[in-house]
Amino acid sequence: MAKKAHGLGRGLDSLFAENEDWGASIQEIPIGELDPNPDQPRKTFDEDTLRLLADSVRDQGVLQPLIVVAASNGRYRIIAGERRYRAGRMAGLETVPCIVKDLDIVRQMEISLIENLQREDLNPVDAARGIRALMQQCGYTQEKVASRLGKSRPAVANLIRLLSLPEEVTEMVRDGLLTAGHARVLAGLTEAAEQIRLARLAADEGLNVRQLEALAAKRKKQDPRRTKAGRTLAPELRELQERLLEKTGMKATLTGTVKKGKIVLQYSSLEELNRLHELLEQVQA
Numbered sequence: 001m002a003k004k005a006h007g008l009g010r011g012l013d014s015l016f017a018e019n020e021d022w023g024a025s026i027q028e029i030p031i032g033e034l035d036p037n038p039d040q041p042r043k044t045f046d047e048d049t050l051r052l053l054a055d056s057v058r059d060q061g062v063l064q065p066l067i068v069v070a071a072s073n074g075r076y077r078i079i080a081g082e083r084r085y086r087a088g089r090m091a092g093l094e095t096v097p098c099i100v101k102d103l104d105i106v107r108q109m110e111i112s113l114i115e116n117l118q119r120e121d122l123n124p125v126d127a128a129r130g131i132r133a134l135m136q137q138c139g140y141t142q143e144k145v146a147s148r149l150g151k152s153r154p155a156v157a158n159l160i161r162l163l164s165l166p167e168e169v170t171e172m173v174r175d176g177l178l179t180a181g182h183a184r185v186l187a188g189l190t191e192a193a194e195q196i197r198l199a200r201l202a203a204d205e206g207l208n209v210r211q212l213e214a215l216a217a218k219r220k221k222q223d224p225r226r227t228k229a230g231r232t233l234a235p236e237l238r239e240l241q242e243r244l245l246e247k248t249g250m251k252a253t254l255t256g257t258v259k260k261g262k263i264v265l266q267y268s269s270l271e272e273l274n275r276l277h278e279l280l281e282q283v284q285a
Helices: 011-015 047-060 082-090 105-117 124-138 142-149 153-164 167-174 180-187 192-205 209-222 235-248 270-284
Strands: 026-030 066-070 076-080 095-100 251-256 261-266
Touching: 047 082, 076 082, 076 105, 082 095, 105 124, 105 142, 124 142, 124 153, 124 167, 124 180, 142 153, 153 167, 153 180, 153 235, 167 180, 167 192, 180 192, 180 209, 192 209, 235 251, 235 261, 235 270
Parallel strands: 066 095
Antiparallel strands: 026 095, 066 076, 251 261
């Protein structure tokens, strides 16, 4: 018996009723009445691949409908299918096939994120930011978001860890100068300056992940602050360290014992600092 697909394996269908008649709900909407989703996880679109898609759209039309929601101003917001929308505009289409759904904000975010995660070329930093937004705005834990997206919890945790890196490093990942594997190695270092230095070195010299791992391991051994106490952090403190990263998206460093110690949160942009302020406001409310 074939196993039942789930999560990303089933794609967007997993978020809707099994017996829904999609064909009957498709309608042609003027492309000028559609607006991109400001919360779209994908922030960059490759122009070359868009042109290729536009050529295909000119010949065959848009084969997969966009998913949209009605906005209050009589227009429609794109929840899934912004690449097809952009390609349609590039191809000079007047209308594109759409499915209009009545979705709450949680489902909108899930659908948008799942569609983008299904595409292998989604930048890992954009994926991490989309997952973090889903967790923060919808109150999801790592376990919950992993279940909803059909990913493992370690995979989600590894993506979230990328956001603890300095902005210069995350931009290098977004620009394709470093891979997610490089970023995970750098996230294991404690000093932002060292993360940036090794990131630049890896990009300039074309180091692979194994080579970067060797340099990072050598750097850790040379760090005078790497004390025995730091290496034997209590399990509950390690869990708290992970939860702080999960909730704030910031790199958290704990030192000490369960009775006495220190917590340091690192931020690398004004955006991260403002987000921490918002989280604190929610706690006070």
